[in-house]
Amino acid sequence: MKKTQNKLCFFCFILLILITSSGCQNLFIPTNVPVVLRNDPVSNKPSPQQISIQSYTMASPGVVQDITNSGNNLVLFTFGTTYNINTYNTETMQLSAFVNSDKKALSALYDTFDTGIYYAEKLIDPITGNVGSQIIWSDINQNTTRVISLPEENVIQHFGIGDSGQVVYANNNNQIVLADSEGNRKVYSVLNNYNILAVDFINQEKGFIFIATDPQNEERTNLYYAKMKDDSSELASTMIAENVSSFDINDLTNEVVFIKNSGDAQTIRTWNTSASTTNSIATGNYKSVRFTPNGERIVFTQTTPNSDSLLKSIWIMDANGKNPLQLTAPLNINSEIICHPYKSVLFFSVEKSSDSISSADEHTLSQTYQLTYKID
Numbered sequence: 001m002k003k004t005q006n007k008l009c010f011f012c013f014i015l016l017i018l019i020t021s022s023g024c025q026n027l028f029i030p031t032n033v034p035v036v037l038r039n040d041p042v043s044n045k046p047s048p049q050q051i052s053i054q055s056y057t058m059a060s061p062g063v064v065q066d067i068t069n070s071g072n073n074l075v076l077f078t079f080g081t082t083y084n085i086n087t088y089n090t091e092t093m094q095l096s097a098f099v100n101s102d103k104k105a106l107s108a109l110y111d112t113f114d115t116g117i118y119y120a121e122k123l124i125d126p127i128t129g130n131v132g133s134q135i136i137w138s139d140i141n142q143n144t145t146r147v148i149s150l151p152e153e154n155v156i157q158h159f160g161i162g163d164s165g166q167v168v169y170a171n172n173n174n175q176i177v178l179a180d181s182e183g184n185r186k187v188y189s190v191l192n193n194y195n196i197l198a199v200d201f202i203n204q205e206k207g208f209i210f211i212a213t214d215p216q217n218e219e220r221t222n223l224y225y226a227k228m229k230d231d232s233s234e235l236a237s238t239m240i241a242e243n244v245s246s247f248d249i250n251d252l253t254n255e256v257v258f259i260k261n262s263g264d265a266q267t268i269r270t271w272n273t274s275a276s277t278t279n280s281i282a283t284g285n286y287k288s289v290r291f292t293p294n295g296e297r298i299v300f301t302q303t304t305p306n307s308d309s310l311l312k313s314i315w316i317m318d319a320n321g322k323n324p325l326q327l328t329a330p331l332n333i334n335s336e337i338i339c340h341p342y343k344s345v346l347f348f349s350v351e352k353s354s355d356s357i358s359s360a361d362e363h364t365l366s367q368t369y370q371l372t373y374k375i376d
Contacts (some may be wrong), residue, residue, distance in 0.1 A: 160200030170196035253295035281321025
């Protein structure tokens with residue numbers, strides 16, 4: 001009996017040490033479920049602010065792509081026997097079919113006025129087997145669908161939205177195209193013939209921000225800015241930073257936030273068109289970054305050093321890099337973090353673990369969460 005008591009005391013002692021050393025937070029974390037953590041694994045810098053999850057719900061199966069300007073609807077992808085684009089009403093919590101196709105959708109965004117959805121669709125030539133993609137627009141009531149890109153164009157997956165309902169994309173000729181759902185289009189040739197990988201439109205400056213392959217090093221991608229000119233279809237670009245992997249634009253503040261790779265770590269930096277240099281605001285192991293719609297904060301994901309690189313935790317900090325706060329435990333996130341336009345609500349998708357997939361949903365491998373938070 002005494003030996004049993006000693007063993008029990010020893011076990012409790014070891015458990016107490018583990019709990020204490022983990023900050024009382026990291027031992028018992030449900031798999032792929034949002035959990036609030038306040039232990040910064042990178043800097044361990046305390047913040048005077050506190051954050052809490054008010055609620056989280058499993059919104060819908062699928063991978064979230066975008067949210068309307070009203071915040072009432074999401075667009076998601078689900079993959080089954082066909083490739084489906086669905087919409088989800090955040091108020092009624094109803095999922096509706098939007099597009100069902102045998103072609104895989106690569107990305108999707110609502111247009112400026114929420115009247116339709118632009119999406120990139122994968123194409124495979126039945127004769128040559130060559131893989132390409134095209135941009136399509138469908139109105140929100142599914143009455144009209146138009147192919148926006150030209151048949152000879154192969155468009156990039158990561159496109160953006162202009163200020164008047166247009167889509168901005170790059171094609172296989174390394175051109176940037178600004179087009180709308182009515183068939184109007186303007187083509188811009190980028191000097192230096194960059195291989196563009198992602199592009200967006202900075203509205204107030206009437207210019208383009210894009211990531212392109214470094215002409216001197218194909219393994220490195222740089223961030224560039226090119227301003228439109230009324231009398232020219234040519235774009236002279238300026239390099240913002242080297243070795244960039246992700247960026248986002250906030251139209252209210254006219255700022256760009258991006259991740260710069262620096263050896264084994266990354267830095268989050270900001271830039272605007274009036275600045276001659278970028279401003280480094282945080283250092284860590286970052287995977288994605290974006291502004292909240294009001295431009296006051298930045299939401300980002302990061303991995304913990306020496307951990308599974310597929311698992312990312314969600315964080316939020318002030319736009320100047322101060323007061324970083326951790327929102328979730330590490331999750332297998334496979335979408336962008338989508339911010340509600342005027343509420344403290346995030347939407348993101350998590351890949352299901354194989355043991356949680358039943359035969360009824362074997363083709364639905366992702367779940368989108370709705371997470372409401374509060375910062376005090």
